[in-house]
Amino acid sequence: MLEPNGPLPPEIYWRRRLLAIGVIAAAIVLVVGAGILLTGGDDHKATPAAATSTAPVSSSAGVTPTGAADSGAPSASAAASASAVSANVACPDQSLAVKVTVGQPSYKVGDQPVFNIVITNISTQACQRDMGSGLQQVIVQSLDGQRRLWSNTDCDKGAPADVRALTGGQQAAFTLTWSGTSSQPNCAGDRVQVPAGPYAVVAQFGSLRSNPEPFNLL
The missing domain is CATH 1.20.5 (Single alpha-helices involved in coiled-coils or other helix-helix interfaces)
Incomplete structure (x- = not known):
């Protein structure tokens, strides 16, 4: 240093x-x-x-998937099987509702009015029911309901079964065209053109009956 x-x-x-x-x-x-x-x-x-x-x-x-299944949660296949079993149960009348509407409020005499019928499963359970045309009765009557002019079952020769499976809230819709002429049970008597005037249509299925739906023939 x-x-x-x-x-x-x-x-x-x-x-x-x-x-x-x-x-x-x-x-x-x-x-x-x-x-x-x-x-x-x-x-x-x-x-x-x-x-x-x-x-x-x-x-x-x-x-794990196994643990989830053991907890009691239903699998998709189990739910589908339960739904299929429920759908095989016949729909009682009290689980259904029926409604009819008219294609348009007024038709000319000679036209063919169109009626739309809807049957709804108002329950929460799936079920099935034969809803063939022969089991649906559609009636044209006077506006006050005192006079019956036509029904689709008067001259119906029968139709194949139409079994519909409906889940809760599901609907089945049908369309019916009326010729505009009168009819009687068993297709008796002559069928004549229904004259102009106010009328109402009613749909019936089993013991169920819809509210009358008014329309006019001009």
């Missing part, structure tokens, strides 16, 4: 050199210590992160 040169005594220079060396050593110690603390802090933070990332894996591993 070089000898100190200067106007001051040599011990002064030696003391300054020793002080500088001490400051540099302390700085090195602080830098090294800070690096160790930072490295240790990162390791401490990484542990919860690793635990957090693995937690969902361990929890989801316990949920």
Whole structure:
């Protein structure tokens, strides 16, 4: 090491050199210590992160399709089977509703009015019923209901069965065209053109009867 040169005594220079060396050593110690603390802090933070990332894996591993089935939740195939069984049950009258509407409010004499019949399963259970045309009775009557002019069953020679399976709330729709002529049970008597006037149509299915729907022949 070089000898100190200067106007001051040599011990002064030696003391300054020793002080500088001490400051540099302390700085090195602080830098090294800070690096160790930072490295240790990162390791401490990484542990919860690793635990957090693995937690969902361990929890989801316990949920399996078999466990879900054992819990009592019905499978799609089981639900379909239950629906099929319910659909094989005959619809009682009290589970159904019938409604009739007219294609348009007025027709000219000689036209063929169109009637729309809708049968609705008003229950929550699936069921089935033969709804063939021979089982649906559509009646044209005077507006006050006192005079019957025509019914589709008067001259009906019978039709094949038409079994409909309806889920809860489902509807079956049918369309019927009237010739505009009169009729009698067993197709007795002559069939004549119904004259102009106000009329009403009613649909009946089993013991169910719709509200009268008015229309006009002009």
